[in-house]
Amino acid sequence: MSWLYDSHIHLSDPEYESDIEQIIHTMELLKLKACCVSMDYETSVKTLNLSQKSRNILPFIGIHPEMAQQDISPVCDMIEKRNNEFIGIGEIGLDKTYINSDDEWIKQKKVFSNQLSLAEKFKKPISIHSRKTLDDVFEIISSFNLEGILLHWFDGNKNQLKHAMDLGLYVSYGPVLIYANDKQALLSITNTEQVLVETDGPVKFSHCFNYKTTQIHFLPSVVHCASKILKIPYANLLKQLEKNTQKFLNN
Helix, strand or coil: CCCEEEEEECCCCHHHHHHHHHHHHHHHHHCEEEEECCCCHHHHHHHHHHHCCCCCEEEEECCCHHHCCCCCHHHHHHHHHCCCCCCEEEEEECCHHHCCCHHHHHHHHHHHHHHHHHHHHHCCCEEEECCCCHHHHHHHHCCCCCCCEEECCCCCCHHHHHHHHHCCCEEEECHHHHCCHHHHHHHHCCCHHHEEECCCCCCECCHHHCCCECCHHHHHHHHHHHHHHHCCCHHHHHHHHHHHHHHHCCC
């Protein structure tokens, strides 16, 4: 039986703290692995600690663009000194929602580039936040020789998706796929060898999820929906997703 990978989830978020032991138990029972991403220094430390509790938690550490105006040196030092303890670097990226000036935009891009440089140095895959900044992301990553690149929660248009496919990037789809026609349309034209799935928990989704805190066991529903869109049997898609994720992770 194939393992199902959540390519992007924030298990270090306080929302999960009281239930983490049960979550770990569920992951083992359902053969789920999680790429656990971080936001800042504090969550990076928590992520590394969580990975000690379960071999199914695959730690990513880094600075989210929302936190890019902070002092990033502690996280960069952690990446340098503890690079054998984590799988990848993330969640990193760009997002103009979190800036108020040109100077802050410059700082955000510099923080992103610094982390890309570390990913290149240590040959680590990266999980990228690219809300409404995909063209900027494409331009910046072109300067680096990177091992595995995921555009998490892909939110671009068809032309940007084609560009991502041409560059060999991975794109991930989450629970919103189940009810969002635009995401379904994008998935239908995505190279199946470059598709990953995620929950981005604890983001809360509407419609059939009733704004409940997202759990990793929502993931099979995402795969079931994707199998219908791609017209690939569930078991076959599960194997393909496992292969894709392992290749992204350089396993």
